[in-house]
Amino acid sequence: MKENFQLSCESTVDLPFSYVDGRNIKVLFYSYFVDGAEYADDMGRDPAALDRFYNFLNEGKIPTTSQINEFAYEEFFRNILDEGKDVFHICFGTGMTGSYYNAVKVADALKKEYPDRKIVVIDSLCSSSGYGMLVDDVKDMFDEGVESDKIIDWIEKNKNRIHHQFYSTDLKYYRRTGRMSGPVAGIAAIFRIHPIMRLNSKGKIIAYTKTIGKAAAIKKTLDTMEEHCDDGKNYSGKCWICHSNNLPDAILTKEKIQERFPNIKSEIKILDIGTIIASHSGPGTIAVFFHGDERKD
Numbered sequence: 001m002k003e004n005f006q007l008s009c010e011s012t013v014d015l016p017f018s019y020v021d022g023r024n025i026k027v028l029f030y031s032y033f034v035d036g037a038e039y040a041d042d043m044g045r046d047p048a049a050l051d052r053f054y055n056f057l058n059e060g061k062i063p064t065t066s067q068i069n070e071f072a073y074e075e076f077f078r079n080i081l082d083e084g085k086d087v088f089h090i091c092f093g094t095g096m097t098g099s100y101y102n103a104v105k106v107a108d109a110l111k112k113e114y115p116d117r118k119i120v121v122i123d124s125l126c127s128s129s130g131y132g133m134l135v136d137d138v139k140d141m142f143d144e145g146v147e148s149d150k151i152i153d154w155i156e157k158n159k160n161r162i163h164h165q166f167y168s169t170d171l172k173y174y175r176r177t178g179r180m181s182g183p184v185a186g187i188a189a190i191f192r193i194h195p196i197m198r199l200n201s202k203g204k205i206i207a208y209t210k211t212i213g214k215a216a217a218i219k220k221t222l223d224t225m226e227e228h229c230d231d232g233k234n235y236s237g238k239c240w241i242c243h244s245n246n247l248p249d250a251i252l253t254k255e256k257i258q259e260r261f262p263n264i265k266s267e268i269k270i271l272d273i274g275t276i277i278a279s280h281s282g283p284g285t286i287a288v289f290f291h292g293d294e295r296k297d
Contacts (some may be wrong), residue, residue, distance in 0.1 A: 003148055005118070006085035007139055008076070010068065010099070012092045013132035014242050014274045017043035020132075023139050028076045030092075030276045032063040041276045053275045054245050054283060063279040068099040073106040077119065081110065086118040088148065090135050090155075093125040095203020120148065122155055125203035128277045129242040129269075130164040130289040137238075160295045163228055163288075164199035167217040169249060170284025196220050201295045218253055221288055222260050228292040229261075236263040237291045242271040245283040253286055 008026040020027055020043070030041040034056050042049035056063060080087050087107070091100040100123045107119045124131050134155070141151050194217035196209045211217045229235040239257060243250035250270045257268060273285060 005088040006080045008089045009135045010092045011041040012276050014128040015132040017045050032065050032275050032279050034063050041274050065279050070102045073103045088120045090122045090124050093203035094123050096127050125159050129240045129271050130162045163292050165221050166197040166287045167194050168285050200297050229290045235261045236265050240269045240289045242273045242287050244273040244278040244285045
């Protein structure tokens with residue numbers, strides 16, 4: 001019997017909704033909260049949504065976020081099942097949130113109610129557009145007619161091979177949220193210090209070094225990419241960039257990647273970091289995603 005899965009994900013894939021919807025991938029949306037009001041992680045559906053979010057930050061307001069609860073997962077999964085489809089849902093990584101565990105509880109309950117249906121829930125161990133890249137890869141496989149069991153096996157073997165490299169150019173938000181003291185942030189700004197971060201094998205962000213100056217931050221990011229990506233400088237796979245309100249540096253990073261890795265065949269996408277990730281990173285973050293060896297702790 002032909003499989004009948006509906007692929008789905010969450011809004012923290014940090015891809016435009018128009019792209020995801022165009023690929024027939026259903027989305028469950030996160031929200032953030034400011035002054036008691038709730039705002040959807042919009043994925044570009046409302047062109048004014050990101051400007052509103054960054055205006056909140058400029059006003060000194062600190063957004064808060066929360067997990068997707070069991071009720072939201074139940075409603076989302078049930079809608080898919082009631083449309084006659086089976087569920088294949090890839091969650092925002094557990095290194096970032098515990099939402100996955102709520103999804104698993106709901107899936108286990110619904111399997112008893114729909115014993116003849118399939119409900120697959122997977123921990124991506126990815127974040128932002130790296131999570132989006134994993135979902136995009138899986139959609140490619142579904143479109144090619146690959147069976148779900150083989151897709152699940154591929155995900156488990158490869159989700160930790162999607163690298164997430166970040167550098168930050170603006171530390172004011174780190175100071176506001178208490179992640180960095182005022183004096184330390186001030187010194188870092190004076191000396192143009194940029195933290196360099198990555199996602200580890202558990203899906204958690206690790207700050208592993210720092211550089212002085214933006215050029216050095218980009219170079220370190222590309223040096224790390226060359227060290228870990230498939231085939232080094234001959235890398236030809238997907239490479240995506242996302243940024244939090246810092247398009248000029250995203251463009252500069254793309255240009256440097258094109259110079260260093262001329263064999264990349266597909267478009268190097270430049271994407272917006274969504275409001276949920278940016279609620280924690282603040283503005284000024286640049287992230288690069290690519291396929292490579294297994295991420296380390």
